[in-house]
Amino acid sequence: MTVTDTGASALHADAVRTLTRWRPADQDQEQLRLDYLDHLAEQPEGLFRSCLPAHITASAAVVDPAAERVLLTLHPKVGRWLQMGGHCEPGDRDLASAALREAVEESGIPDLTLLAVDGRPTPAKLDRHQVRCTGKDRPENTHLDVQYIALAPAGAQALISEESLDLRWFDYDGLPELTDDSVRDLVARARRLTS
Structure with a gap:
């Protein structure tokens, strides 16, 4: 991959x-937004796995607002x-389509749509976390995750992919124990934004 x-x-x-357009409601998210923009200013290839020690990633909480549930994947790594x-x-072509592509691939639900504001898919939150995406024996690197909300049709049936150990719907109030605070916060935001 080259910048050309x-x-x-x-x-x-x-x-x-x-x-640049997105305006978060709290100062922690605003600081992350500025940090992400600094990363992109310094790294022309800062959206790709090859950019180390940090790169932008895209994700989406898949929700079925009618049933007040969220689809989560048990990540193998x-x-x-x-x-x-x-x-x-x-x-x-853009961050939103990257998040939607990943959500469709991992959920098996082809007709997801991203929550939009003024007709444009808009991030729900940002999350910076350490992972070993280059291998267990490699140093950790940083994911600068841009997180969206993907809306599933009422009663959507998920289909597990090879990228997951398990895939399940959970009630908003019944998230599994092996869920971190970042996911719980994203689900809470999804609930507020879709109710």
Whole structure:
């Protein structure tokens, strides 16, 4: 991947535009937004797995608002229940489509849509966390995750992918024990934004 790649440049420009437009409600999220923008200013290839020690990722909490439930995946590397998501790819035209692609691939639900504000898919929150996405024997690196809300049709049936140990719907008030605070916060935001 080189910075001259048109798709990579367009994705980078979209990430900058998306994060510049987005206005979080709290100071912690605002600081993360500014940190992400600094990362993108310093790293023309900062959206791809090859950018170390940190790179932007995209994810989405898949929710069925009618049933007040969220779909979570038991991640094989992390051993926790997480929202759908992962690395941006050169073919992704923007951050929102990267998050939607990951959500569809990992949920098996083809007709998801991202929650939008003024007709434009908008992040729900940002989360910075350490992972070993380059292998167990490699140093940790940082995911700068841009998190969206993906709306599933009422009664949607999920289909587990090879990227998951398990895939289940959980009531908003019945999240599993092996869920971290970041996921709980994302689900709470999804609940507020879709009710």
